[in-house]
Amino acid sequence: MAEAPFGLLAELTHRCPLRCGYCSNPLELVRRRDELDTGQWFSVFDQARALGVLQVHLSGGEPLGRKDLPELVGHAAGLGCYVNLVTSGLGLTEERLADLVSRGVDHVQLSVQDADRAGADRIAGVRAHDHKLVAADLVTAIGVPLTVNVVLHRRNLDNVAGLIALAERMGAQRLELANTQYYGWALRNRAALLPTAEQLAAANPVVAAAQDRLRGTMEIVYVIADYHEAHPKPCMHGWGARQLTVAPDGKVLPCPAATVIADLEVDNVRDKALADIWHDSRSFNAYRGTDWMRDPCRGCARREVDFGGCRCQAFQLTEDAANTDPVCSLSPDRGTVDLILAAETRPVVEPALVMRQADR
Amino acid sequence: MTPESVPRIRPGARVSYDQVRESAVVLFPEGVLVLNETAAAVVDLCDGRATIGDITRRLADDFSGVEPRDVVELVERLVARGVVVLDG
Numbered sequence: 001m002a003e004a005p006f007g008l009l010a011e012l013t014h015r016c017p018l019r020c021g022y023c024s025n026p027l028e029l030v031r032r033r034d035e036l037d038t039g040q041w042f043s044v045f046d047q048a049r050a051l052g053v054l055q056v057h058l059s060g061g062e063p064l065g066r067k068d069l070p071e072l073v074g075h076a077a078g079l080g081c082y083v084n085l086v087t088s089g090l091g092l093t094e095e096r097l098a099d100l101v102s103r104g105v106d107h108v109q110l111s112v113q114d115a116d117r118a119g120a121d122r123i124a125g126v127r128a129h130d131h132k133l134v135a136a137d138l139v140t141a142i143g144v145p146l147t148v149n150v151v152l153h154r155r156n157l158d159n160v161a162g163l164i165a166l167a168e169r170m171g172a173q174r175l176e177l178a179n180t181q182y183y184g185w186a187l188r189n190r191a192a193l194l195p196t197a198e199q200l201a202a203a204n205p206v207v208a209a210a211q212d213r214l215r216g217t218m219e220i221v222y223v224i225a226d227y228h229e230a231h232p233k234p235c236m237h238g239w240g241a242r243q244l245t246v247a248p249d250g251k252v253l254p255c256p257a258a259t260v261i262a263d264l265e266v267d268n269v270r271d272k273a274l275a276d277i278w279h280d281s282r283s284f285n286a287y288r289g290t291d292w293m294r295d296p297c298r299g300c301a302r303r304e305v306d307f308g309g310c311r312c313q314a315f316q317l318t319e320d321a322a323n324t325d326p327v328c329s330l331s332p333d334r335g336t337v338d339l340i341l342a343a344e345t346r347p348v349v350e351p352a353l354v355m356r357q358a359d360r
Numbered sequence: 361m362t363p364e365s366v367p368r369i370r371p372g373a374r375v376s377y378d379q380v381r382e383s384a385v386v387l388f389p390e391g392v393l394v395l396n397e398t399a400a401a402v403v404d405l406c407d408g409r410a411t412i413g414d415i416t417r418r419l420a421d422d423f424s425g426v427e428p429r430d431v432v433e434l435v436e437r438l439v440a441r442g443v444v445v446l447d448g
Contacts, residue, residue, distance in 0.1 A: 004380060004381065006392045007392075049380075050380070051380070052378070052380040052381065054376075054378060054385060054387055054392050055387065055390070055391075055392060080376055080378075082374065082387035082388070082392075084389070084390070106372065106374065106387070106389075107372060107388075107389040107390075109389075143371065144372065145371065145372030145389050147389055147390070173372065173389065173442075174389055174390070174442075216439075219442055
């Protein structure tokens with residue numbers, strides 16, 4: 001039997017006031033009328049806790065877009081879960097935050113798009129940056145730990161020192177600097193987002209120096225730009241190993257991007273018990289452990305280090321999710337990634353960023 | 361860290377008991393630590409009052425075979441994970 005999961009990523013809604021072109025939500029967003037209702041989410045939380053979940057990440061889209069967010073927070077906290085609010089900060093007023101914290105929000109993760117207002121608002125597609133400065137002040141004032149999350153790409157990577165300084169000014173306890181992962185809208189916009197090798201070579205030592213300087217004050221988590229690496233990311237620390245995602249419409253996913261794997265039979269909490277899905281479903285067992293692996297993963301010394309990388313990326317770039325993640329230097333498909341890098345990091349004409357569609 | 365250092369759970373981290381795993385756990389931003397019996401006893405004493413020296417003595421009384429360096433190493437790991445901070 002699989003070990004119990006620690007985390008539940010609850011994507012409460014795909015609705016979002018931001019229009020970031022790097023969004024990893026799927027191109028086909030779940031509509032409001034198809035979202036789980038309050039009672040269904042209560043049941044998801046009950047089942048998740050019974051299964052072993054201790055961390056509940058309330059995310060989206062923008063979770064503040066759910067009118068029942070206070071009740072959902074209260075329910076998850078009442079079960080003893082550590083409740084993370086993952087937010088754009090838009091719509092977070094002093095009054096709403098005080099209510100959410102009183103009901104059990106333990107930690108706030110706030111997205112930031114760039115180091116300065118003009119750049120950040122261009123990436124977000126709306127005037128968002130000033131709201132984030134206010135939101136950070138509110139969170140630190142109420143005394144809840146703050147994580148600042150920045151998605152890095154060609155258009156903001158040169159500003160990484162400024163982003164670190166901004167997170168320090170905001171009073172963040174943690175800073176996640178996550179190079180864009182190419183799923184959903186981000187894959188659609190890859191040619192406008194992929195950083196150059198030179199940009200990464202300049203940014204990496206800045207991040208490393210800040211990690212040293214701020215140790216004990218602000219933890220900096222750096223997520224690699226995997227297309228440029230020789231080894232894949234240890235995606236989800238293994239398929240169906242530590243965390244599960246429930247999408248706004250109740251689909252239960254081993255990874256937030258897993259709907260891209262066209263031949264994966266995805267189950268829904270409307271039809272099946274969460275424990276049955278975690279332990280016995282085809283989708284969660286498809287790439288669990290190491291038995292599914294082919295060469296070169298099967299005999300690789302790193303097979304329990306990076307778990308063959310990302311199944312979704314293998315599917316997107318090789319049309320077979322059981323292949324080695326093609327970013328791996330040992331993958332027979334690494335050439336595909338090198339061609340993408342050659343073509344897309346130095347475009348002759350800079351492509352426009354296709355903004356995520358507006359709410360429906 | 362010295363024997364006079366006073367560890368305490370960092371604000372935002374929380375010690376809890378997980379009935380599913382039948383273990384004490386520490387919950388903190390983006391993380392969970394499942395504690396064994398000794399670690400749970402140490403974390404319980406990271407109360408902002410007891411010194412490392414106090415904790416070492418208490419653990420030696422309650423658990424046979426627990427060496428002072430075991431306690432120090434455990435607290436160092438908790439500090440490195442951002443779960444415990446040291447005063448003094």
